[in-house]
Amino acid sequence: MLFCGYSFVFPIPSIPVNYSVLPIIVQKYGGTSVANPERIKQVARRLLETQQQGYSVVAVVSAMSGVTDSLIQLAKEVSQKPVGREIDVLLATGEQTTMALMAMAIEDLGGKATSLTGAQAGIVTNAFHTKAKIHHILPDQISAELAEGKIVIVAGFQGETSDGEITTLGRGGSDLTAIALAAALQAQECHILTDVEGVFTCDPRVVPTAQKIKVISYDEMLEMASSGSKVMQSRSVEFAKKFNVIFEVRSSFNNQPGTIVKEESPDMEQVVVRGISIERNQAKVTITNVPDRPGCAARIFTAVAEAQLVIDVIVQDVSAHGATNISFTLNRDELEKMGNLMDQVAQEIVAGPVHKEGGIAKLSVVGIGMRTHSGVAARLFEALAQGGINIQMISTSEIKIAVIIEESAVEKAAQLAHVAFGL
Amino acid sequence: MLFCGYSFVFPIPSIPVNYSVLPIIVQKYGGTSVANPERIKQVARRLLETQQQGYSVVAVVSAMSGVTDSLIQLAKEVSQKPVGREIDVLLATGEQTTMALMAMAIEDLGGKATSLTGAQAGIVTNAFHTKAKIHHILPDQISAELAEGKIVIVAGFQGETSDGEITTLGRGGSDLTAIALAAALQAQECHILTDVEGVFTCDPRVVPTAQKIKVISYDEMLEMASSGSKVMQSRSVEFAKKFNVIFEVRSSFNNQPGTIVKEESPDMEQVVVRGISIERNQAKVTITNVPDRPGCAARIFTAVAEAQLVIDVIVQDVSAHGATNISFTLNRDELEKMGNLMDQVAQEIVAGPVHKEGGIAKLSVVGIGMRTHSGVAARLFEALAQGGINIQMISTSEIKIAVIIEESAVEKAAQLAHVAFGL
Numbered sequence: 001m002l003f004c005g006y007s008f009v010f011p012i013p014s015i016p017v018n019y020s021v022l023p024i025i026v027q028k029y030g031g032t033s034v035a036n037p038e039r040i041k042q043v044a045r046r047l048l049e050t051q052q053q054g055y056s057v058v059a060v061v062s063a064m065s066g067v068t069d070s071l072i073q074l075a076k077e078v079s080q081k082p083v084g085r086e087i088d089v090l091l092a093t094g095e096q097t098t099m100a101l102m103a104m105a106i107e108d109l110g111g112k113a114t115s116l117t118g119a120q121a122g123i124v125t126n127a128f129h130t131k132a133k134i135h136h137i138l139p140d141q142i143s144a145e146l147a148e149g150k151i152v153i154v155a156g157f158q159g160e161t162s163d164g165e166i167t168t169l170g171r172g173g174s175d176l177t178a179i180a181l182a183a184a185l186q187a188q189e190c191h192i193l194t195d196v197e198g199v200f201t202c203d204p205r206v207v208p209t210a211q212k213i214k215v216i217s218y219d220e221m222l223e224m225a226s227s228g229s230k231v232m233q234s235r236s237v238e239f240a241k242k243f244n245v246i247f248e249v250r251s252s253f254n255n256q257p258g259t260i261v262k263e264e265s266p267d268m269e270q271v272v273v274r275g276i277s278i279e280r281n282q283a284k285v286t287i288t289n290v291p292d293r294p295g296c297a298a299r300i301f302t303a304v305a306e307a308q309l310v311i312d313v314i315v316q317d318v319s320a321h322g323a324t325n326i327s328f329t330l331n332r333d334e335l336e337k338m339g340n341l342m343d344q345v346a347q348e349i350v351a352g353p354v355h356k357e358g359g360i361a362k363l364s365v366v367g368i369g370m371r372t373h374s375g376v377a378a379r380l381f382e383a384l385a386q387g388g389i390n391i392q393m394i395s396t397s398e399i400k401i402a403v404i405i406e407e408s409a410v411e412k413a414a415q416l417a418h419v420a421f422g423l
Numbered sequence: 424m425l426f427c428g429y430s431f432v433f434p435i436p437s438i439p440v441n442y443s444v445l446p447i448i449v450q451k452y453g454g455t456s457v458a459n460p461e462r463i464k465q466v467a468r469r470l471l472e473t474q475q476q477g478y479s480v481v482a483v484v485s486a487m488s489g490v491t492d493s494l495i496q497l498a499k500e501v502s503q504k505p506v507g508r509e510i511d512v513l514l515a516t517g518e519q520t521t522m523a524l525m526a527m528a529i530e531d532l533g534g535k536a537t538s539l540t541g542a543q544a545g546i547v548t549n550a551f552h553t554k555a556k557i558h559h560i561l562p563d564q565i566s567a568e569l570a571e572g573k574i575v576i577v578a579g580f581q582g583e584t585s586d587g588e589i590t591t592l593g594r595g596g597s598d599l600t601a602i603a604l605a606a607a608l609q610a611q612e613c614h615i616l617t618d619v620e621g622v623f624t625c626d627p628r629v630v631p632t633a634q635k636i637k638v639i640s641y642d643e644m645l646e647m648a649s650s651g652s653k654v655m656q657s658r659s660v661e662f663a664k665k666f667n668v669i670f671e672v673r674s675s676f677n678n679q680p681g682t683i684v685k686e687e688s689p690d691m692e693q694v695v696v697r698g699i700s701i702e703r704n705q706a707k708v709t710i711t712n713v714p715d716r717p718g719c720a721a722r723i724f725t726a727v728a729e730a731q732l733v734i735d736v737i738v739q740d741v742s743a744h745g746a747t748n749i750s751f752t753l754n755r756d757e758l759e760k761m762g763n764l765m766d767q768v769a770q771e772i773v774a775g776p777v778h779k780e781g782g783i784a785k786l787s788v789v790g791i792g793m794r795t796h797s798g799v800a801a802r803l804f805e806a807l808a809q810g811g812i813n814i815q816m817i818s819t820s821e822i823k824i825a826v827i828i829e830e831s832a833v834e835k836a837a838q839l840a841h842v843a844f845g846l
Contacts, residue, residue: 037500044501071520077460078467078524079531086530089538090523093516097494100513101501107509108502115512120587141587164543164564 020147023188025055028156028178031065032195033252034098037105040064043252044105047151051111056146058185060156060178061102063094084129088158088168092118095155095174102153113151116141118158118166123177125159125167132159132167134176134239137184154181172233179236183243190245192232193252198259199224199231201423202276206414211423213275214257217264220274223366223400237261264368272369272376273421278410279362282312283335284392285342286327289352292319296349297326303345309334312362313395313404323352327393329404332358360392361410364402365417377401383420389413443570446611448478451579451601454488455618456675457521460528463487466675467528470574474534479569481608483579483601484525486517507552511581511591515541518578518597525576536574539564541581541589546600548582548590555582555590557599557662560607577604595656602659606666613670614681615655620674621681622647622654624846625699629837634846636698637680640687643697646789646823660684687791695792695799696844701833702785705735706758707815708765709750712775715742719772720749726768732761735785736818736827746775750816752827755781783815784833787825788840800824806843812836 027050034040043059051057071090075082082090099115106113122138145152156174159167169176175192182190199221202210216224218241225234231249240247240261250258290296297316304311314328330338339356346354370376380401384391389412393404405413450473457463466482474480494513498505505513522538529536545561568575579597582590592599598615605613622644625633639647641664648657654672663670663684673681713719720739727734737751753761762779769777793799800817803824807814812835816827828836 037497040501074460074520074524075527078463079527081531082527083530086523086526086538089526089540090520093519093523096516096519097497097513100509100516101497103509103512104498104502104505107506108504115509117512117589166540 019149022056024185025189026058026178026182026187027191028060029193031062035065040101041105048111057151060154061098062156062174067094088129088166092158092166099153099155114145115153117155119160121154123159127161131170134180139184175236179240179245182245190247192249197251198249206411207418213259215260220366221261224277269369272373273365273367276417277364281332282329282360283332283358284329286355287346287351288325289323290326292322313393315393359407361407363413366400368399370399383416387416442572445479447608448612449481449601449605449610450614451483452616454485458488463524464528471534480574482576484521485579485597490517511552511589514591515581515589522576522578537568538576540578542583544577546582550584554593557603562607598655598659602663602668605668615672616675621672625837629834630841636682638683643789644684647700692792695796696788696790699840700787704755705752705783706755706781707752709778710769710774711748712746713749715745736816738816782830784830786836789823791822793822806839810835810839
């Protein structure tokens with residue numbers, strides 16, 4: 001639906017521009033891109049240039065970097081457990097501040113702009129405060145302002161319930177605002193402008209020869225995101241996939257093309273592995289001698305869920321002598337809490353000792369080509385074996401193979417895999 | 424209508440409280456009263472105590488002190504002349520931050536609270552950005568929240584046009600919000616809580632024996648406000664007078680009674696002078712030898728109005744030899760700009776030299792008793808003469824006598840007048 005190839009003729013300057021027929025571009029600028037007045041002015045110039053290229057421009061802005069954290073700090077100082085409704089009211093001021101400054105900066109450069117809160121932009125959400133879901137968008141006011149030739153600045157991350165309550169969308173919410181607006185406005189392009197140049201075949205700090213990926217499928221982007229490439233939160237990519245919004249991740253500091261994220265096409269399967277992502281700071285917990293009877297494994301994972309802890313790779317050994325070992329990985333920061341919890345659970349279900357281990361990492365190779373190309377796992381294992389790197393756990397999906405290894409070996413592993421898959 | 428003496432019985436704790444029949448109190452807390460998390464928590468406790476005394480409580484809050492200035496500074500950094508619409512969007516975040524923190528603090532103490540922006544509180548204004556006027560108030564949501572036993576926190580200083588645009592009410596806007604809400608909600612009481620204890624017979628830093636005034640009429644309060652006692656902006660007092668809202672100015676740092684401001688009653692005329700206010704940092708401009716023909720004086724004051732300068736006391740000498748001297752006072756900070764302007768005008772209308780003089784002050788004695796008691800001016804002039812203080816200019820209204828004197832003499836003058844009128 002987007003990138004629909006609609007034929008656009010640049011208006012001749014002497015004829016009044018009919019703004020309502022211009023293709024719409026939605027651009028999202030994150031916190032570092034609007035971190036201070038100087039950067040806000042740079043973005044304002046960029047938005048004007050984009051408009052002059054013949055677009056109706058909608059800019060979604062985040063809070064200036066640091067502002068949201070300061071507000072959360074204030075909340076903690078007045079309340080031990082701030083209520084969600086009021087957190088949303090509080091945090092919404094961050095994006096509102098940026099949007100007003102951005103509109104002022106554009107007007108100061110001689111452009112026309114107007115800023116809109118989530119509510120004013122017609123972003124209607126459910127009432128699940130701090131993690132609201134967008135229910136629908138009524139973009140009438142945006143369209144009306146665009147038709148007057150204005151650049152419309154929308155506060156990211158926020159919306160309003162149908163009762164007029166302020167809500168926020170949770171982590172990565174501004175990306176979601178941009179993608180949802182692109183869908184609602186049937187935008188021709190959607191840019192997520194950030195402090196990186198796009199999605200890379202691997203983290204360039206780890207693999208200096210890493211390349212920027214030109215095009216990536218939604219599913220590959222999701223696997224990359226969920227395995228450590230924190231360019232975007234998964235939910236925004238899922239939303240884009242659901243509504244088929246093609247978007248491009250690019251740098252707000254230059255005009256280089258970035259990475260286009262779209263539905264997969266047959267030619268994309270030619271590449272077996274699109275990229276490699278690594279996630280450090282992982283930990284592993286093993287509950288030994290878990291009795292092999294119904295309910296024991298369930299008890300473990302219910303306790304994890306109740307404590308709102310997040311686990312990643314799970315491996316259960318083949319049962320022997322009526323008992324088995326269950327291992328899983330998690331973020332290192334939660335190891336102590338998880339360890340204590342599992343000690344209790346192990347006692348309860350009469351299992352053996354619980355082993356806790358930090359200092360591990362996850363390396364994932366991702367590519368939709370895996371569906372049609374065999375031997376990917378073998379090639380990965382061979383590369384790691386050549387480097388003398390021991391694989392502790394393995395997890396696979398249709399388009400991903402992830403291995404758990406020593407954290408100290410992760411850079412070498414990434415370099416070997418990068419070479420092995422010809423990236 | 425307010426203070427209507429409606430009989431209120433404190434509910435017996437074991438019976439569910441019918442919140443919708445409780446008398447309503449509106450309390451406004453200024454920037455210094457909510458300057459930091461600690462003070463916000465203090466105000467939260469105070470609001471809960473007020474509720475426990477059997478009131479439905481509406482609190483109007485300002486931005487934390489310093490926040491509005493920081494936002495204006497940011498605006499100046501992105502724009503040489505920020506547009507009014509966006510200034511309003513920007514500044515409105517200040518009060519929104521405070522209101523969320525206040526609601527959190529109340530909930531943290533075990534109370535029930537909800538915060539509302541100007542828009543959510545139903546404060547509908549005209550579209551005159553940065554100085555909007557309240558058109559009407561639709562307090563349905565406030566009433567609904569109060570009926571649920573919640574303390575309602577309303578962002579001061581802001582409203583919304585009927586088109587959903589954010590507006591602000593200009594200087595002293597939070598006082599106006601409080602007084603307008605008190606009128607709309609038919610509140611039984613309205614408190615303006617600030618960093619002073621009330622209105623005093625004179626500035627206690629100047630006259631140590633100054634007394635807190637228990638009751639003052641709207642007109643006296645207006646004269647005090649317009650002559651230097653900056654407890655409140657005139658427009659809020661005017662609004663209160665128009666809608667007959669009785670309010671009390673009191674300290675947010677203790678529970679002492681403050682000063683009640685209300686319509687005058689016959690007994691209030693017993694006091695000849697209610698208070699003395701002084702305004703320092705004044706200046707005087709005299710245009711000499713203004714030709715005594717039609718249009719010359721008009722030209723002077725048109726130029727002043729066009730330059731958006733504010734002048735106070737005006738004196739024109741008796742004409743002699745076809746010419747006259749015109750003098751007026753103004754704020755010292757604007758003397759240079761005004762002096763340059765008057766130099767031009769004097770040349771234009773072929774007047775004599777323009778004298779500019781700083782270092783003067785205004786002392787005003789205010790009281791509705793002057794209407795019925797004669798000799799007030801004589802008593803003031805006599806007191807000043809005894810102190811050897813020279814009067815440069817005199818200005819009077821029905822309930823005020825103001826004199827322009829040397830700034831260095833103003834403390835002595837205030838002390839002498841304070842004694843002369845038995846304050």
